[in-house]
Amino acid sequence: MIDIEHVSKTFREKKTEVRALRDVSIHVGRGEIYGIVGFSGAGKSTLIRLVNRLETPDEGTVRVAGEELSALKGNALHAMRRRIGMVFQQFNLLEGKTVYHNVAIPLILEHRSKAEIEKRVAEVLDFVELSDKRDAYVSQLSGGQKQRVGIARALATSPEILLCDEATSALDPQTTESILKLLKRVNEEMGITILLITHQMQVIQMICDRVAVMEHGQVVEEGEVLEVFGRPKEEVTKRFVRTVINDQVPETFYDTIRAENRHYRLEQLKFIGDSVNEPVIANLCRREGLEVNIIGANISQMQGSMMSVFILQLIGETEQIEAAEAYIDGSGALRQRLFIDWDSRTITEIPAGKGAD
Amino acid sequence: MEDFLNSKVFGIKWSRLLLNCQQTLYMVGWALLIGTFIGLILALILVLTRKGGVVQGKAARIIYSIVNAYVNVVRSVPFVILLVTIMPFTRAIMGTTIGSTAALVPLVIYISPYLARLIENSLLECSPGIIEAAKAMGANTRQVIRYFLVPETLGSMVLALTTGAIGLLGASAMAGYVGGGGIGDLALTYGYEKMNTPLMILTVVILVVFVQLIQLLGGAISRKLRAHR
Numbered sequence: 001m002i003d004i005e006h007v008s009k010t011f012r013e014k015k016t017e018v019r020a021l022r023d024v025s026i027h028v029g030r031g032e033i034y035g036i037v038g039f040s041g042a043g044k045s046t047l048i049r050l051v052n053r054l055e056t057p058d059e060g061t062v063r064v065a066g067e068e069l070s071a072l073k074g075n076a077l078h079a080m081r082r083r084i085g086m087v088f089q090q091f092n093l094l095e096g097k098t099v100y101h102n103v104a105i106p107l108i109l110e111h112r113s114k115a116e117i118e119k120r121v122a123e124v125l126d127f128v129e130l131s132d133k134r135d136a137y138v139s140q141l142s143g144g145q146k147q148r149v150g151i152a153r154a155l156a157t158s159p160e161i162l163l164c165d166e167a168t169s170a171l172d173p174q175t176t177e178s179i180l181k182l183l184k185r186v187n188e189e190m191g192i193t194i195l196l197i198t199h200q201m202q203v204i205q206m207i208c209d210r211v212a213v214m215e216h217g218q219v220v221e222e223g224e225v226l227e228v229f230g231r232p233k234e235e236v237t238k239r240f241v242r243t244v245i246n247d248q249v250p251e252t253f254y255d256t257i258r259a260e261n262r263h264y265r266l267e268q269l270k271f272i273g274d275s276v277n278e279p280v281i282a283n284l285c286r287r288e289g290l291e292v293n294i295i296g297a298n299i300s301q302m303q304g305s306m307m308s309v310f311i312l313q314l315i316g317e318t319e320q321i322e323a324a325e326a327y328i329d330g331s332g333a334l335r336q337r338l339f340i341d342w343d344s345r346t347i348t349e350i351p352a353g354k355g356a357d
Numbered sequence: 358m359e360d361f362l363n364s365k366v367f368g369i370k371w372s373r374l375l376l377n378c379q380q381t382l383y384m385v386g387w388a389l390l391i392g393t394f395i396g397l398i399l400a401l402i403l404v405l406t407r408k409g410g411v412v413q414g415k416a417a418r419i420i421y422s423i424v425n426a427y428v429n430v431v432r433s434v435p436f437v438i439l440l441v442t443i444m445p446f447t448r449a450i451m452g453t454t455i456g457s458t459a460a461l462v463p464l465v466i467y468i469s470p471y472l473a474r475l476i477e478n479s480l481l482e483c484s485p486g487i488i489e490a491a492k493a494m495g496a497n498t499r500q501v502i503r504y505f506l507v508p509e510t511l512g513s514m515v516l517a518l519t520t521g522a523i524g525l526l527g528a529s530a531m532a533g534y535v536g537g538g539g540i541g542d543l544a545l546t547y548g549y550e551k552m553n554t555p556l557m558i559l560t561v562v563i564l565v566v567f568v569q570l571i572q573l574l575g576g577a578i579s580r581k582l583r584a585h586r
Contacts, residue, residue: 096509139586140585
């Protein structure tokens with residue numbers, strides 16, 4: 001549906017050059033919810049604006065529904081933009097006008113008849129559950145309601161694609177959740193492909209099918225959400241995953257760990273979806289004869305699937321622990337050995353000078 | 358009524374005073390109307406073709422430079438000098454330089470770049486996000502102006518026009534002296550040259566009342582347009 005291939009874009013000011021995008025390629029399939037996550041300045045706003053040609057690439061091609069955007073001129077471009085709705089972080093509504101007028105505007109631009117406009121506005125307002133606010137002025141609405149108006153406006157022309165530019169970043173957590181549910185409905189009930197950019201990993205976790213992680217103008221990691229959450233490769237991805245899945249050891253547990261004077265190893269175990277069918281932790285005790293301390297645990301739900309993360313302290317002889325590790329690796333669970341750097345009291349995946357072993 | 362019009366106030370007939378008031382309103386009204394039209398066009402050109410504006414490209418840059426230079430040049434000429442300098446031009450298009458209608462030519466030339474700057478400032482108050490949303494909806498340039506840029510900044514524009522109208526009132530006094538009539542003419546020919554101080558003070562009072570009325574009206578319309586924000 002959206003094919004972005006090898007695009008690069010550099011912004012030149014008088015003396016400085018900002019390379020916003022460097023050889024970025026992404027492909028969004030029809031009916032997908034595709035999320036791009038990155039810290040500010042990663043280039044994601046520029047990338048999403050390529051899709052409705054609010055920005056043009058210096059190099060590379062952007063195709064939407066098979067049409068090459070750079071070839072579109074004048075009315076053909078305006079027509080293409082009407083097939084792509086866009087929702088903004090700051091809503092960008094006409095504050096002094098009514099909800100009705102705001103949602104009707106894209107239809108007025110298309111010269112639709114008044115009856116048609118009334119009918120369509122009623123439909124989309126009903127969909128976003130704002131029918132009762134039809135004649136209210138936008139300035140009287142809350143942030144969440146404003147974003148619903150923004151979504152209704154974007155849906156008015158029955159687009160095939162919805163672009164969301166940090167659509168929930170200006171909202172509180174509860175409102176964010178309700179807006180995300182609405183976007184999910186837009187995708188499921190209307191079959192609209194959604195491309196969104198965000199710096200909130202929670203957004204990706206809640207609604208996206210696939211995710212691309214951006215840093216310094218490049219896509220550093222890309223894949224199915226569950227996969228990327230389960231096996232993040234890049235440091236920036238790990239940082240993002242950590243914002244929603246807490247795999248850290250609470251400060252107070254450090255002393256408990258240290259107080260253990262028998263031989264132990266710290267392990268992080270991840271169970272993704274239903275990839276593991278055995279009671280792994282129980283078996284570690286029963287079959288491998290280890291003593292197991294659960295230091296931390298976290299269960300999160302995404303895409304109708306579950307991911308659980310455990311941090312375990314395995315106590316036993318080296319051979320015993322190694323046998324257990326082999327057992328875990330064979331079970332389908334993802335295992336990662338952890339080390340504590342006692343100087344900085346942080347957990348790392350690489351052994352520091354004084355490892356825990 | 359006849360008697361009243363023929364009775365005198367500070368040495369002139371009431372009918373004369375009313376006629377001059379009418380001339381002032383005529384000059385300010387028409388110059389404001391035509392000047393706003395031209396000023397709005399100039400302001401739109403400036404806003405649309407400026408760096409980061411809706412229309413980009415080499416042609417846009419050239420047009421911007423020309424309009425920008427024109428506005429700056431005309432704005433830097435004091436009105437009295439502009440008035441005298443363009444007299445041949447005024448005669449060429451109006452056939453005369455005398456009378457309220459002929460005075461409209463210099464007034465419009467003077468006020469339109471001034472209004473263009475004021476309106477430009479108003480238009481720039483429109484948030485770039487609104488323009489971006491408009492473009493994302495597939496609006497063409499004409500639609501961006503009509504449905505987003507102008508309606509969003511109308512309240513501010515009315516205040517700008519109010520300021521422009523008051524500037525125009527001052528200019529019309531000078532235009533009158535050169536042959537346009539109006540309150541300013543009265544003040545200068547009777548008040549200043551014939552040293553009729555009470556009449557001069559009366560004209561000042563009338564001008565103050567005019568300014569107050571314009572300001573009140575402009576403020577009220579602007580508030581109405583900005584309601585619900």
